[in-house]
Amino acid sequence: xxxxxxxxxxxxxxxxxxxxxxxxxxxxxxxxxxxxxxxxxxxxxxxxxxxxxxxxxxxxxxxxxxxxxxxxxxxxxxxxxxxxxxxxxxxxxxxxxxxxxxxxxxxxxxxxxxxxxxxxxxxxxxxxxxxxxxxxxxxxxxxxxxxxxxxxxxxxxxxxxxxxxxxxxxxxxxxxxxxxxxxxxxxxxxxxxxxxxxxxxxxxxxxxxxxxxxxxxxxxxxxxx
Numbered sequence: 001x002x003x004x005x006x007x008x009x010x011x012x013x014x015x016x017x018x019x020x021x022x023x024x025x026x027x028x029x030x031x032x033x034x035x036x037x038x039x040x041x042x043x044x045x046x047x048x049x050x051x052x053x054x055x056x057x058x059x060x061x062x063x064x065x066x067x068x069x070x071x072x073x074x075x076x077x078x079x080x081x082x083x084x085x086x087x088x089x090x091x092x093x094x095x096x097x098x099x100x101x102x103x104x105x106x107x108x109x110x111x112x113x114x115x116x117x118x119x120x121x122x123x124x125x126x127x128x129x130x131x132x133x134x135x136x137x138x139x140x141x142x143x144x145x146x147x148x149x150x151x152x153x154x155x156x157x158x159x160x161x162x163x164x165x166x167x168x169x170x171x172x173x174x175x176x177x178x179x180x181x182x183x184x185x186x187x188x189x190x191x192x193x194x195x196x197x198x199x200x201x202x203x204x205x206x207x208x209x210x211x212x213x214x215x216x217x218x219x220x221x222x223x224x225x
Contacts (some may be wrong), residue, residue: 017050020057028060031070034077038112042085052084096150101147102222104142105210109203111138117200130191133183140179143171146222153221 024032032053039049056074063073074080111134151165159165183191194202213219 015054026069038081098219098224100146102219103145104139106223107141108138109206112199112203116196119196131194132191140176
């Protein structure tokens with residue numbers, strides 16, 4: 001619960017806080033004293049403090065009767081304060097489209113870098129693979145890799161049957177092979193062979209693009225994390 005959420009919390013039934021506090025053991029009373037002091041340090045209003053204590057005190061007394069002090073029930077005062085006021089937000093799950101985009105960029109960077117470096121050390125001659133072929137195969141590789149990776153990231157009770165995932169991957173792989181074969185037939189004017197140095201430069205620029213997109217959209221769960 002954040003401070004803003006605490007301000008919007010629904011009203012809870014009023015209890016006699018002083019009466020309940022008087023029933024606490026010395027250890028629990030000390031915990032309560034430190035807890036109140038921490039709330040004041042955080043700038044929590046009296047109304048919010050009352051709402052929190054109204055919920056906590058009955059819990060503390062119930063646990064106390066079972067021999068469980070507050071520091072075992074809630075952890076340290078700092079831990080309890082953080083759980084109420086500074087609870088971490090649940091991570092936002094990356095959409096499958098963004099994961100495909102990131103994986104596609106990874107493969108495109110690798111293909112361009114490998115082709116470019118190979119051609120550069122072959123006396124600067126360009127490879128025989130056209131840029132359109134490289135882009136199409138990189139995109140398909142990114143899509144294919146996303147499905148099994150996303151499958152392993154799902155909770156086991158939510159995963160589709162393994163055979164369905166296997167069929168999808170096999171089908172996409174066959175599509176990849178067929179698409180690569182088709183791209184070779186694309187006329188050179190639509191599938192030009194890019195010079196080695198240009199491929200290397202493009203790969204370097206795409207690394208920057210990928211870093212920006214990962215930070216901008218907080219993409220996770222892809223080929224390189």
